[in-house]
Amino acid sequence: MRETTVPTHWYSISADLPFKIPRHHRRNHPHGTSEPVDIRPQLPLSLYRHGAGDDRFIEIPTDVRQAYEQWRPTPLMRAFGLEKALDAPARIYYKNEGTSPTGSHKLNTALAQASSYRDAGITHLTTGTGAGQWGTALAMACQRFGLQCTVFMTACSYHQKPYRKTLIELYGGRVVSSPSGLTEIGRRIQSQEPDSDGGMSIANAEAIELARTSEATRFAVGSGENHVLTHQTVVGEEAVLQMKSTADFPDVVVAAVGAGSNFAGIAFPFYRQARIAARQVRLIAVESASCPKLTRGRYAWDFSDLSYVTPLVKMYTLGHDFKVPAIYSGGLRYHGTSALISAMYEHGLIEAVAYSEEEVFEAARLFTRTEGIVMAPESAHAVCAVVGEAQRAKDEGREPCILFNLSGHGLLDLGAYEAFLGDRLEKRTVSDQEIMKSLARLPAQEDATEPSEERDLETDSHRS
Numbered sequence: 001m002r003e004t005t006v007p008t009h010w011y012s013i014s015a016d017l018p019f020k021i022p023r024h025h026r027r028n029h030p031h032g033t034s035e036p037v038d039i040r041p042q043l044p045l046s047l048y049r050h051g052a053g054d055d056r057f058i059e060i061p062t063d064v065r066q067a068y069e070q071w072r073p074t075p076l077m078r079a080f081g082l083e084k085a086l087d088a089p090a091r092i093y094y095k096n097e098g099t100s101p102t103g104s105h106k107l108n109t110a111l112a113q114a115s116s117y118r119d120a121g122i123t124h125l126t127t128g129t130g131a132g133q134w135g136t137a138l139a140m141a142c143q144r145f146g147l148q149c150t151v152f153m154t155a156c157s158y159h160q161k162p163y164r165k166t167l168i169e170l171y172g173g174r175v176v177s178s179p180s181g182l183t184e185i186g187r188r189i190q191s192q193e194p195d196s197d198g199g200m201s202i203a204n205a206e207a208i209e210l211a212r213t214s215e216a217t218r219f220a221v222g223s224g225e226n227h228v229l230t231h232q233t234v235v236g237e238e239a240v241l242q243m244k245s246t247a248d249f250p251d252v253v254v255a256a257v258g259a260g261s262n263f264a265g266i267a268f269p270f271y272r273q274a275r276i277a278a279r280q281v282r283l284i285a286v287e288s289a290s291c292p293k294l295t296r297g298r299y300a301w302d303f304s305d306l307s308y309v310t311p312l313v314k315m316y317t318l319g320h321d322f323k324v325p326a327i328y329s330g331g332l333r334y335h336g337t338s339a340l341i342s343a344m345y346e347h348g349l350i351e352a353v354a355y356s357e358e359e360v361f362e363a364a365r366l367f368t369r370t371e372g373i374v375m376a377p378e379s380a381h382a383v384c385a386v387v388g389e390a391q392r393a394k395d396e397g398r399e400p401c402i403l404f405n406l407s408g409h410g411l412l413d414l415g416a417y418e419a420f421l422g423d424r425l426e427k428r429t430v431s432d433q434e435i436m437k438s439l440a441r442l443p444a445q446e447d448a449t450e451p452s453e454e455r456d457l458e459t460d461s462h463r464s
């Protein structure tokens with residue numbers, strides 16, 4: 001199923017949604033010491049447009065498409081081995097994003113962003129990374145387009161995944177364990193909590209602080225923002241074409257959800273295709289039971305990081321300082337999820353389920369033994385849901401077509417697999433009390449009203 005070529009366009013779902021997505025809202029945290037700063041207007045206009053939702057289709061720039069052609073289209077495979085093992089009448093397909101040079105879907109947006117920033121005259125990108133997949137992808141993309149790259153890696157992953165650090169350095173990037181002594185926020189957290197595992201919101205806050213020290217430096221974000229979700233739709237656009245060549249169409253599309261980009265990437269184009277064909281397609285976002293923002297969080301205005309200088313986002317969240325257990329699926333350790341995915345969930349357009357690490361690694365082992373591919377623990381969340389769907393369908397006498405996104409390979413996650421095989425996975429549960437405590441620290445919601453159309457600061461700042 002490789003005969004298709006790389007799509008020429010990304011898809012922006014906002015054009016097809018029956019409601020407006022609440023815009024990011026500028027307001028500073030009452031405890032914040034920094035001056036009001038909004039990093040979003042610093043987005044190059046091109047990236048802003050990729051996420052603005054004015055156009056349904058956005059042409060992929062030539063240099064980005066050429067870069068994609070190195071490994072895209074990624075294979076769409078039928079999981080015959082898994083189907084047989086489950087003895088369920090489901091037809092299971094998966095899109096393998098683990099075949100990218102850096103090993104995951106993250107490279108799709110990293111290349112698009114590096115190209116846009118370079119065109120805007122930026123010479124240095126900073127970022128935060130959880131599992132290290134995003135940092136690796138950005139380092140490679142920066143190398144390709146001639147930019148410097150600094151990656152703040154959560155201390156948790158920095159120690160769990162030393163080879164990610166090596167890879168980033170091999171690609172020419174600089175890696176710093178977060179919280180670090182390089183930034184004010186890093187030093188503050190180090191002094192409050194010397195053994196901090198770090199977290200995505202801390203790593204991003206550090207990257208933002210560093211980016212603010214120089215004109216030609218910008219903070220790049222690996223997931224969650226609208227433009228990132230748009231870039232990832234190259235995955236689903238390909239899958240739409242590839243599914244056509246099988247003459248099959250998914251009844252269910254499944255993907256893991258961190259901040260939401262790999263889910264959006266595979267699911268959004270099928271949302272459109274289902275509408276065109278007047279069919280039903282269920283879109284299932286799978287989260288970690290240790291970071292259950294959709295299934296147990298609240299739809300509220302919250303900070304996307306701990307810098308207190310970025311705008312509030314209306315999203316499903318566990319609270320910006322929720323301490324996510326140090327699970328092996330570092331890419332899912334984010335307290336919230338994107339505004340787009342959150343709004344779709346609130347409107348009932350997508351479903352969500354959560355699985356524990358033990359269940360997830362079981363599913364990953366089954367997949368390795370039936371399909372031969374070792375996947376990232378993040379991706380295995382999707383397999384867990386696929387297995388559940390297939391078994392339920394069998395019980396109910398249905399024969400669904402299920403498609404999932406295998407977001408990355410797990411060849412640098414063998415430490416995690418070793419812990420699983422050695423029965424050393426820690427049981428981690430999140431109590432209602434912890435969630436309630438964290439949600440009690442959400443910013444005051446009554447202040448977070450949406451700016452009206454005329455006073456749309458975001459757009460204004462781009463016009464000036």
Ligand SMILES: *Cc1c(COP(=O)(O)O)cnc(C)c1O
Nearest residue numbers: 133223258259260261262331408
């Ligand atoms: C980052 C990552 C995820 C989570 O991705 P989001 O796009 O933020 O939802 C899933 N799988 C892999 C392999 C990742 O690297």
